[in-house]
Each structure stands twice: as structure tokens, then as C-alpha cells.
Amino acid sequence: xxxxxxxxxxxxxxxxxxxxxxxxxxxxxxxxxxxxxxxxxxxxxxxxxxxxxxxxxxxxxxxxxxxxxxxxxxxxxxxxxxxxxxxxxxxxxxxxxxxxxxxxxxxxxxxxxxxxxxxxxxxxxxxxxxxxxxxxxxxxxxxxxxxxxxxxxxxxxxxxxxxxxxxxxxxxxxxxxxxxxxxxxxxxxxxxxxxxxxxxxxxxxxxxxxxxxxxxxxxxxxxxxxxxxxxxxxxxxxxxxxxxxxxxxxxxxxxxxxxxxxxxxxxxxxxxxxxxxxxxxxxxxxxxxxxxxxxxxxxxxxxxxxxxxxxxxxxxxxxxxxxxxxxxxxxxxxxxxxxxxxxxxxxxxxxxxxxxxxxxxxxxxxxxxxxxxxxxxxxxxxxxxxxxxxxxxxxxxxxxxxxxxxxxxxxxxxxxxxxxxxxxxxxxxxxxxxxxxxxxxxxxxxxxxxxxxxxxxxxxxxxxxxxxxxxxxxxxxxxxxxxxxxxxxxxxxxxxxxxxxxxxxxxxxxxxxxxxxxxxxxxxxxxxxxxxxxxxxxxxxxxxxxxxxxxxxxxxxxxxxxxxxxxxxxxxxxxxxxxxxxxxxxxxxxxxxxxxxxxxxxxxxxxxxxxxxxxxxxxxxxxxxxxxxxxxxxxxxxxxxxxxxxxxxxxxxxxxxxxxxxxxxxxxxxxxxxxxxxxxxxxxxxxxxxxxxxxxx
Amino acid sequence: xxxxxxxxxxxxxxxxxxxxxxxxxxxxxxxxxxxxxxxxxxxxxxxxxxxxxxxxxxxxxxxxxxxxxxxxxxxxxxxxxxxxxxxxxxxxxxxxxxxxxxxxxxxxxxxxxxxxxxxxxxxxxxxxxxxxxxxxxxxxxxxxxxxxxxxxxxxxx
Ligand code: FES
Ligand code: FES
Numbered sequence: 001x002x003x004x005x006x007x008x009x010x011x012x013x014x015x016x017x018x019x020x021x022x023x024x025x026x027x028x029x030x031x032x033x034x035x036x037x038x039x040x041x042x043x044x045x046x047x048x049x050x051x052x053x054x055x056x057x058x059x060x061x062x063x064x065x066x067x068x069x070x071x072x073x074x075x076x077x078x079x080x081x082x083x084x085x086x087x088x089x090x091x092x093x094x095x096x097x098x099x100x101x102x103x104x105x106x107x108x109x110x111x112x113x114x115x116x117x118x119x120x121x122x123x124x125x126x127x128x129x130x131x132x133x134x135x136x137x138x139x140x141x142x143x144x145x146x147x148x149x150x151x152x153x154x155x156x157x158x159x160x161x162x163x164x165x166x167x168x169x170x171x172x173x174x175x176x177x178x179x180x181x182x183x184x185x186x187x188x189x190x191x192x193x194x195x196x197x198x199x200x201x202x203x204x205x206x207x208x209x210x211x212x213x214x215x216x217x218x219x220x221x222x223x224x225x226x227x228x229x230x231x232x233x234x235x236x237x238x239x240x241x242x243x244x245x246x247x248x249x250x251x252x253x254x255x256x257x258x259x260x261x262x263x264x265x266x267x268x269x270x271x272x273x274x275x276x277x278x279x280x281x282x283x284x285x286x287x288x289x290x291x292x293x294x295x296x297x298x299x300x301x302x303x304x305x306x307x308x309x310x311x312x313x314x315x316x317x318x319x320x321x322x323x324x325x326x327x328x329x330x331x332x333x334x335x336x337x338x339x340x341x342x343x344x345x346x347x348x349x350x351x352x353x354x355x356x357x358x359x360x361x362x363x364x365x366x367x368x369x370x371x372x373x374x375x376x377x378x379x380x381x382x383x384x385x386x387x388x389x390x391x392x393x394x395x396x397x398x399x400x401x402x403x404x405x406x407x408x409x410x411x412x413x414x415x416x417x418x419x420x421x422x423x424x425x426x427x428x429x430x431x432x433x434x435x436x437x438x439x440x441x442x443x444x445x446x447x448x449x450x451x452x453x454x455x456x457x458x459x460x461x462x463x464x465x466x467x468x469x470x471x472x473x474x475x476x477x478x479x480x481x482x483x484x485x486x487x488x489x490x491x492x493x494x495x496x497x498x499x500x501x502x503x504x505x506x507x508x509x510x511x512x513x514x515x516x517x518x519x520x521x522x523x524x525x526x527x528x529x530x531x532x533x534x535x536x537x538x539x540x541x542x543x544x545x546x547x548x549x550x551x552x553x554x555x556x557x558x559x560x561x562x563x564x565x566x567x568x569x570x571x572x573x574x575x576x577x578x579x580x581x582x583x584x585x586x587x588x589x590x591x592x593x594x595x596x597x598x599x600x601x602x603x604x605x606x607x608x609x610x611x612x613x614x615x616x617x618x619x620x621x622x623x624x625x626x627x628x629x630x631x632x633x634x635x636x637x638x639x640x641x642x643x644x645x646x647x648x649x650x651x652x653x654x655x656x657x658x659x660x661x662x663x664x665x666x667x668x669x670x671x672x673x674x675x676x677x678x679x680x681x682x683x684x685x686x687x688x689x690x691x692x693x694x695x696x697x
Numbered sequence: 698x699x700x701x702x703x704x705x706x707x708x709x710x711x712x713x714x715x716x717x718x719x720x721x722x723x724x725x726x727x728x729x730x731x732x733x734x735x736x737x738x739x740x741x742x743x744x745x746x747x748x749x750x751x752x753x754x755x756x757x758x759x760x761x762x763x764x765x766x767x768x769x770x771x772x773x774x775x776x777x778x779x780x781x782x783x784x785x786x787x788x789x790x791x792x793x794x795x796x797x798x799x800x801x802x803x804x805x806x807x808x809x810x811x812x813x814x815x816x817x818x819x820x821x822x823x824x825x826x827x828x829x830x831x832x833x834x835x836x837x838x839x840x841x842x843x844x845x846x847x848x849x850x851x852x853x854x
Contacts, residue, residue, distance in 0.1 A: 038794065164791050171796035172787060172803060173772045175731040182731075232726055233718040236738070295736050295744055295831045296797040345795035345832040377737035593791055597837060601794050604833030627741035627829065635825045638835040 004146045007031065007086040011069035014097075015140030017090040018047070019061075023132045024118065026053055029061040031071030032083040033316065035346040038165050038594040039080070045590055046084050049158040050091030050150055051098075051131075052115045055166075063340035065322045073317035073419065080590055080653050092150040094138070101137040102129055153588060153649040160649065162593030167342070178314050178341035179299045183370035188232040190239035191358045191373060192225040193383045193429065195248050196621040197478035198436050201225055203247035212245075213238040219362060224433040226362050228371070239376065251436075258442045259415075259473040265448075265455055268408065268468035278405070279398045279506045285495035286391035287683040288614030289414070289622075291630055292484055296344025297380035298351035302363035303370040309336045309363065313356035314343025320421040321353050325360050328431045328438075336360075347605070349482040351375050351384030353420045357428045381625035383429065386615065387484030388414035390454060392495035396464075402507030404518060406466040409458060411492065412474050415443040416453030418482040429480070443475050446487070451557035457489040457662060460496045461555050462518040479622055485602070486661035489556060490609065491683070493662020494669060497552040498681065501670045511551050511670065512537055521555070523585050526646055527564040528553045530583035534642060535566035544677030546571050550670025552663035561586035561659040565603070567667035568639075571675040574687045577607055577639040577668055582660065584643065587651035595656045600641050602660040608633035610665040614684045704764040706730065707774025713761055720764065721745045721756035724771060732772035732800045736829070743828030746801035747771050753808045753827075770807075772800040779810045779849060786845035787838075794832035802828050806842045814849055816842075 004012075011017070011031070019027040028047050034040045044058035061067065071083055095115065102120045103110035106129065112122050120129040153159075170176050194201075201223045209218055209227075216229040216238045225246065229235045301312040309331065315321045318338040326333040343352055359373040375384070390413035399405045418427045418440060425440035432438050446453035455471040504514035512532050519525055532551065539549040553564040562585040568578045580603055589595045612631055615622060623629070665683070673679040678693050702715040706728060713723060719738070724730045724747070736744025738757045745756040748770040775784065783806055786792075793799045802825060809816055809824040816824070821842050830838065 035795075162791075164788055165793075168791065168793050168796045168799070169784065169788050172793065172799035173732050173775065173784065177734075177797065179735065180731040182726075233716075233722050236722070293831050294797075295742060295795075295829055296734065297736070343795075344797035347831075374735070377739060377741075597791065597794060597834065600836055601833030604835060605831070608833075626739055627737060632829060632831065633833070633835075635822045635828065635830075635835055635839070638822075638839070641836055 004144070005082060005085045005089070007069060007071045007082055008089060008144050008146065011071070012143040013140070014090060014094060014142050014144055016069045017087060018094050020132050020135040022059065025057050025059050026051060027059045027061050028087060029068045030083045030087060031063055031069040033063045033318070033340045034342050035316065038591065038597070040167065041163065041165050042080050042590040042594060043083060043087055045158050045163060046087050047091045049156055050088055051095050052117065054117050055158060055163050057118065063318060064337070065318055066337045070319045072319065081655055084590065084653065088150045089146050089148070090144050092148045093144050096148045097138050097142070098131050098134050101134045105129060105134070105137070159590050160588065160592065162591055165594070176342060177296060178301070178312055178343055179296060179374070181301055181312060181341060183303070185369060187228050187230060187362070187366060187369050187371045188235045189358065189362050189371050189373045190227045190235050190376065191430070192227065192239065192242040192246055193379050194223060194433055196250070197480065198251065198253040198432060198439065199223065199248040200251040201246060202249040205245040208245045209238060212241065219365060221361070222434050224361060224430050226358065228362060253436045254478045255439070256476045257440045259475050260444055262470050262472045263445065263455070265459060265469040265471060266467055269466045280396065281499055281502050281506060282395045283499060283502060283681060284391055284393045285491060285498055285681045287389060287491050287609070288616070289386040289389045289479060289481060290484065290609055290613045291381045291386055291615065291625065292347050292350040292384060293381060293630070293632055294344045294346060294350055297375035297377055298355040298384065299343070299372070299374050300352070300355035300359035301370060301372045302359035304363045304367045307335050309360060311336065311338045311356050311360050312341045313338055313352055314341060314346065315352045315356055316346060316349065317419065320419065321356055324420040324426050324428060325357055328357060328426055328428070328434070329360060329364060348387070348484040349385050349419050351380055354384060354429045357430045361430060377626055378624050381630050382622045385418065385480045385482035386622070388416050388454070388481040390414065390488060390491050392458070392491050394495055394499040396499060396503060398503060398507050402509055404464055404503060407460065407464040408468045409460070409496070411454050411458050411471045411488065413454035413471070413488060414477065414479070414481040415473055415475055416481065416483050416487045417446045418443060418480065427482070443473060445471060445473055451559070452488065453483070454488045456487045456557060457492040457554055459558055461521055461524055461558065462515070463520050464518065477620060479617065485605065486658040489554070489658065489662045490606065490665055493552065493554040494665040494683065497554070497663065497666030498669050498679070501550070501673065502679065510538055515551070515553065523562050524553060524555055527562045527583040527585050530644060530646060531564035531566050531581050534583065534644060535568070535581040537566065539674065541674070543674050546675050548671045548674035550667045550672070550674060552666030552670065554662045556659040561654040561656050563599070563659040563663050565660065565663040565667040567664065567671045569668060569671040569675055571672060571690070575611055575672055575685055575690060576637070579639050580641045580664065580667070582641065582643040583646065584656065584659065585646040586654045586656040586659065588649045588653045589645060589647060590653055592645065595645070596643050598657040599643055599660050602657055603641060603664045604633055604638065606661040606664040607668065610668050610683055610685060612684050612686065702762055702765050704767045704769060706769045707771060715762040717760040717762060719757050720747065720759040720761050720769065723761050724756060730771050730773050734797060734800055743801040743805065744798060746804040746828070748804055748808055751808060751811065753805045770804070772803055775803060775807055778852070779807055782845040782848045783807055783810070783842070786841040786848065790837045790841040790844060792834060792837040792841035794834045798828055798830040802838060806845070810846055810849060814846060816846060818843065
């Protein structure tokens with residue numbers, strides 16, 4: 001028997017995935033959620049394909065702990081790979097069951113029958129029967145065996161086409177985000193967040209609050225403080241003034257969690273002593289903490305009706321979130337239901353889960369009243385989990401022929417994996433406000449099976465003799481960090497690909513030729529050669545003339561999509577990326593335009609991180625941030641982008657959303673180095689740092 | 698004490714208390730027009746953009762009390778030929794990823810094309826530069842605005 005996708009092992013029944021309850025429509029119930037990347041549309045395409053339905057007949061059931069398949073967390077570009085694979089098998093089995101039922105009903109051989117947009121055809125002619133009339137004859141409790149072969153890729157007509165996103169027009173001109181949900185009698189809530197980890201609320205001047213905002217009440221439990229009222233303007237204004245009626249103090253409660261110490265991914269070879277005197281590189285590459293920076297700050301709604309608590313959240317993992325909310329509130333898991341509603345673009349573990357617990361806490365104290373929590377811009381940027389600061393050090397040497405003979409890479413990173421429930425800890429900020437003991441006592445890196453966290457892409461894709469890799473988690477800082485798009489891959493690929501250019505320079509070799517000489521993976525070579533050819537490599541600009549091209553390549557997670565990037569930059573008093581060329585191998589593309597928009601979106605976000613983003617801590621704490629203090633990419637910074645996919649439809653689809661983060665950062669860094677004649681190894685490459693390196697050069 | 702203020706929203710007259718409440722919250726909570734978005738409340742991101750007498754303005758920073766006699770257009774009200782061309786072009790380009798930034802961007806693009814039917818790429822970029830998009834959908838958004846402009850020119854010719 002073939003092994004079923006994990007999602008099917010956990011959710012084996014046909015009826016958990018598909019339903020024909022609504023005449024004329026097929027409803028799919030995946031457990032993966034829409035994160036603003038068009039996942040929902042891609043999953044609907046897959047189901048429509050298997051059942052030969054037109055795309056317009058598909059409905060997606062909101063992901064709901066009360067009704068959906070439990071597929072854990074939506075992350076790591078796994079949605080199409082995992083959920084798509086499960087749905088494909090479920091739909092193939094439903095198709096077979098429908099045709100069997102039709103054969104019995106019509107008394108004809110099943111081989112004569114085929115579905116066409118819901119109608120059952122016999123040898124291509126109408127039978128008057130449709131799939132909805134057969135729905136009652138289907139055993140929806142049957143387990144999905146995985147034995148029914150899905151359609152061969154060569155017959156695809158829906159998958160592989162660029163259907164327009166069905167949700168965007170509505171979202172642009174009416175509503176459709178969690179922020180737009182509303183209920184009669186709604187209570188608006190703003191949480192006054194602890195200004196630093198485990199701060200104690202020493203004083204709350206309720207009289208002053210009441211004088212200024214009589215319609216706003218303070219709901220306090222320990223160090224959790226929420227402002228509540230029916231008028232959002234009053235609540236929002238009171239929140240903006242909260243420093244005038246609260247006083248927080250450092251109670252010295254922070255104790256760093258235990259970390260696993262140094263994990264060795266690839267051990268050093270005993271006899272691989274670098275020969276003294278050979279040409280060597282020793283370099284350290286880094287980034288600061290970065291913010292998720294969703295354009296729509298986190299939001300959640302909740303209501304307690306009788307014993308039933310219902311929470312609406314844009315979390316990436318509503319099932320684990322439900323468990324943590326239940327635990328923090330001391331309620332039975334069954335009495336909590338979490339329903340997913342679309343948030344603004346989500347790039348990892350942001351404030352969504354925190355907002356959900358906030359809403360639950362306030363709702364439980366106001367039975368029967370719907371409550372709505374809205375994060376402020378400052379809290380979204382600075383009080384939600386951040387992308388981890390990290391540094392990657394590489395030591396490597398060349399032999400006389402200019403080949404790499406040894407390579408040691410070591411990563412030191414803040415934690416990338418502190419999602420709700422991980423390690424048995426709540427990992428929600430209000431849980432710590434209620435009880436400092438909720439602080440995580442132990443953090444680990446994500447295991448290699450999940451692609452690693454700090455270790456993601458720490459192993460180079462090149463053929464390197466004596467490659468050793470080790471990863472050290474560093475959790476002394478109270479700054480809360482967790483998963484942000486691509487996790488450690490951003491810096492690790494930046495480091496590896498910068499080092500490859502530095503070594504090529506030591507060897508006096510062209511960066512492309514040097515890479516190819518150390519690269520046997522044929523799909524990696526193919527994307528690299530394609531990107532280089534698209535960009536007209538080699539770079540005709542002489543070094544140090546202010547304008548140059550640079551390369552970067554990686555295979556995301558060392559097991560996902562391959563992507564090579566060439567960046568062209570100009571450098572004067574700031575760095576400007578003029579053009580990006582991207583070559584991608586993500587296997588079969590479900591929706592080519594959707595994949596392109598994810599790749600290019602990821603590339604632009606990486607450009608923004610790489611050139612602009614990093615948080616300067618103030619006394620070890622995250623300062624109050626807004627878009628002036630934390631600038632990101634603007635329209636006037638956007639380069640032209642040319643993307644080419646290398647497609648072999650027989651290769652399974654690979655998630656594309658995170659593949660560009662590392663290679664684009666590296667390509668920019670390598671181009672800047674050539675343009676400048678000096679290397680910037682620490683991200684972001686801001687104007688200030690550029691000036692510094694010019695002075696040093 | 699405070700009186701009332703009367704203005705139009707998408708052509709409909711509205712009378713509300715003349716307070717310092719931001720237009721953004723009045724639209725969303727009192728008028729049920731929820732396409733205008735909260736992104737920062739600081740006039741820094743453009744998610745809340747509306748047209749006031751044809752010019753793009755931040756609804757998060759506009760107290761309703763200043764709106765007497767003004768005409769407000771929200772994303773829901775973009776149904777003139779320029780608005781329709783923009784909506785079609787954004788759909789055709791699948792411009793946007795999460796879509797949160799789009800409502801405000803449509804407003805600025807609408808104000809641009811209404812005043813300047815033949816914008817250069819630089820003029821489009823300048824008109825949208827007050828808008829942040831975290832998903833990196835900039836390329837498709839710029840293409841969509843240019844496409845709408847082309848279509849409007851075709852209709853004119
Ligand atoms: S919400 Fe008004 S500019 Fe950001
Ligand atoms: S599409 Fe998500 S912010 Fe622009």
C-alpha cells in the first residue's frame with residue numbers, strides 16, 4: 001500500500017474534504033488557510049481538475065476547528081504540496097465513487113461514463129444525471145485509500161492555467177477580511193501591551209482614564225490590560241494615551257529559556273586539516289531582527305455563548321491555537337472553537353495568535369457580548385514576534401587549482417520556532433502577562449524534517465569536500481522571535497552565496513563558472529545557467545564603477561524549489577536595485593501567474609529586508625515603531641523583474657513562496673560588492689552603513 | 698454642544714455628529730462601508746485612502762468635522778468609467794496578493810487617471826508612492842494602472 005500524505009492519515013474520510021451538499025457546487029474543506037498568497041484558489045483548481053468541474057463551481061469552506069480537516073499549521077510553502085496532494089487523492093476517489101454510483105443507477109458499464117462540469121455523460125452524450133443527484137449514494141464516511149490514481153498531468157486543463165484569483169476584486173472594493181467582520185452590540189478592544197517582555201503593570205490610573213474617556217473601561221487581569229468600549233474611536237484614542245495612565249516596571253522576571261546548545265548538522269572530518277598557507281576566507285554575515293510588517297495589523301473577534309467560546313482568527317494554525325487558548329483559560333478544548341478568517345498578508349508567525357487570545361480573554365469576561373481586538377501599527381511592528389536576528393560564519397579554503405577544499409559554516413541565531421503550543425508552552429504574549437510562569441523554559445530549533453529553522457539552508461548545495469555545519473540557538477535576549485518567511489534561509493543563503501563570490505574572487509574565477517565547477521545538482525545548474533543567460537552574464541561593468549550585476553542561487557530547504565537570481569544595482573549615496581532576473585524550478589505549477597506573483601512578491605520582500613530592514617534595540621528592548629522608524633520598500637524602489645520557470649509537469653509541485661528570499665539577498669549583496677569594490681556583510685545595507693563602508697574602503 | 702456636519706459619500710448625503718472622529722471609523726463603523734482600511738492610523742501607509750473632492754486623502758487623519766459640504770468617494774463608489782476601467786484592469790492582472798493595500802491604491806490611481814489620463818510610469822509611481830504593499834505586488838499593480846489608462850485612451854479615441 002502506498003503511504004498516504006500526512007494530512008490524509010490524520011483526516012482519512014472523504015466527507016472531511018469534499019461535499020456536494022449544495023446543488024451545483026463542490027465544497028472543499030482543506031485545513032490549510034489562506035495567507036494572502038492565493039492558496040485557496042490553487043486548492044480549488046486541483047479539486048476542479050480531478051472532478052472535471054468548472055472552477056466557478058468550487059466553494060471553499062472557511063477553515064474551522066468545528067468542521068475542517070486538521071492540517072496543523074499553514075507554513076513553509078507546504079500548502080500546495082501537502083494539502084493539494086491530499087485533496088487530489090480525495091477528489092480522484094470521489095470521482096470514481098460518483099461514476100460507480102451512476103453506473104448502478106443507469107445500469108451501464110462504468111467505463112462508458114465520464115463527468116463533465118457536474119453532468120454525467122455516457123459515451124459523451126447526456127444521461128440527464130448529475131453528480132448532485134448522486135450525492136446521497138456516496139458513502140461520505142469511506143476512508144480515502146490513495147489507491148485511485150489521479151488524472152495524469154498530461155490531461156490537465158485547469159491545473160497549470162492562470163485562473164484569476166476569485167477573492168481579490170471583492171476584497172479590494174467591498175470587504176472580506178477579518179477586520180470587516182462585525183456583530184451587533186460589538187465591544188471594541190485595544191490591549192495596552194507590556195512595553196517589554198514581562199513588564200509589570202505597577203500603576204493603572206483608572207480615575208484619569210475615566211475622566212478622559214468615560215465610555216471606556218479598563219479590563220485588567222494581572223499584567224494584561226485591555227481597554228473596552230462600544231465606540232471604537234474612544235477606545236482607540238484612550239489607547240494612544242495609555243502612557244499617561246499606566247506605569248510599567250521591570251520586575252526582573254526574565255530568565256532565558258534553555259537551548260539545545262550547539263547542534264552539529266555535518267560533523268567536521270577528522271583528517272580535513274586545512275593546509276596552512278592556502279588561500280582562505282573567514283567571514284561573518286548577519287541580519288538584525290526584522291518585523292513581519294503586515295499592512296493590516298492583527299485582529300480577532302470572540303464571543304462566549306453559554307459554555308461555548310468562539311474565536312475568529314487569521315492564525316496560521318487554528319487547531320494548535322485552540323488548544324493553547326483552552327489551556328490558558330482553563331477550559332475544555334471542546335468548548336473552544338476557532339474559525340479562520342482572512343487576514344492581510346501573512347509571512348509567518350505574526351500577531352494573529354496573540355490577538356486571538358486577547359479577544360478570548362475579554363470575551364470570557366463579557367458573556368454574550370461579541371468583542372473585537374485590533375492591534376495598533378506600533379504593536380504590530382514591535383510587539384508581535386519578530387524574525388530572528390542571526391549571524392552565519394564561514395571559513396573556507398582553496399587549493400592551488402582554485403577549488404574549495406574545506407568549508408566550515410556555523411550559525412548563531414535567535415529562535416525561529418516559538419509558535420503557540422511549541423514545546424508545551426503557550427508562546428502568546430498575554431499568557432505571559434497573566435502569568436510570568438508561562439514563559440517558555442526551553443526552545444529548540446525546528447527539526448530538519450520541517451526544513452530546519454536557524455539551520456534552514458545552512459548546508460550548501462555545492463559539492464564541498466569536508467563541509468561541516470553547526471547551529472547554535474542563542475536565547476538570552478527577551479526579544480520575542482519566531483518564524484518569519486524562509487526562516488534561517490535568508491541569512492544562510494546570503495552567507496553561502498556571498499562566500500562563493502568571495503572565494504571566486506580569491507581564485508580569480510568568474511562567479512558563475514566558479515559555482516558551476518562546484519555544483520553537480522542538474523536542476524540547480526539549470527536555474528543558475530538560465531538566470532545568467534537571461535541577465536546577459538558575464539557582467540560587462542568593471543568592478544567599482546557604481547553599477548554591477550550579482551548572482552545568487554539556492555534550493556529552498558535543500559528539498560524544495562530551486563531558484564537563481566541575478567540582480568543589477570547602482571550605488572551612489574544609496575543602493576538601488578534596477579533589475580532582477582529570476583529562474584525558478586518549482587516543479588509542476590498549479591497556477592503559473594499565482595506562482596509568479598508569489599516568487600516576485602517574495603523577491604521584493606527580500607529586497608526590502610536586505611536593503612532597509614533591521615531593528616535597533618534600545619537597552620535591549622524593541623522601541624516603539626511605525627513606518628517612519630521602520631521603513632520598507634516603496635513603489636519608487638521597485639525594480640523591473642523578469643521571471644522564467646523551468647517546468648517539467650512530471651515533477652511534483654513545490655511551494656514557491658519562500659524560494660526567492662535567500663538568493664535575491666545574495667544576488668543584491670554580490671552586485672553591491674562589485675559596484676562598490678567593497679563588501680557589506682551585515683544586513684540591512686542601509687544608506688548609513690553604505691557610507692560607513694565607503695569611509696572604511 | 699457640537700453640531701452636525703453634512704457631506705456626501707459616494708453621492709449620498711450623510712449627516713453625522715461634527716466630531717474629531719476620523720472619517721475612517723465613521724465610514725467603517727457608522728456607515729457600514731468597510732473597504733476603506735485601517736493600516737496605521739498615522740498617515741503613513743495609504744490603506745485608508747479616500748477621495749475628498751477628487752483628491753486622495755488619508756481617511757485615518759481626517760476628522761469628520763472638517764467635511765461640511767465635501768464630496769467623499771470610497772472604494773465602494775468607484776463606478777465611473779475610470780473606476781470601472783481600474784477594477785477590470787486590476788482583475789485582469791490579478792494585481793495584489795493579500796489585497797489589503799488595494800482599496801487605497803485604487804483610490805489614488807483613480808484620482809491620478811481622472812486628472813491625467815496619460816500618465817507616464819514615473820507619474821504612476823509617484824501617485825502610488827504613499828502606499829505601502831508588504832506582499833510585493835507592486836509590479837502587477839503598476840501594470841494594472843497602466844492597462845486601465847490604455848483602455849481609457851482607447852475609449853476616448
Ligand atoms: S491607515 Fe491611514 S495612512 Fe495608514
Ligand atoms: S497585496 Fe498584500 S499588502 Fe499589497
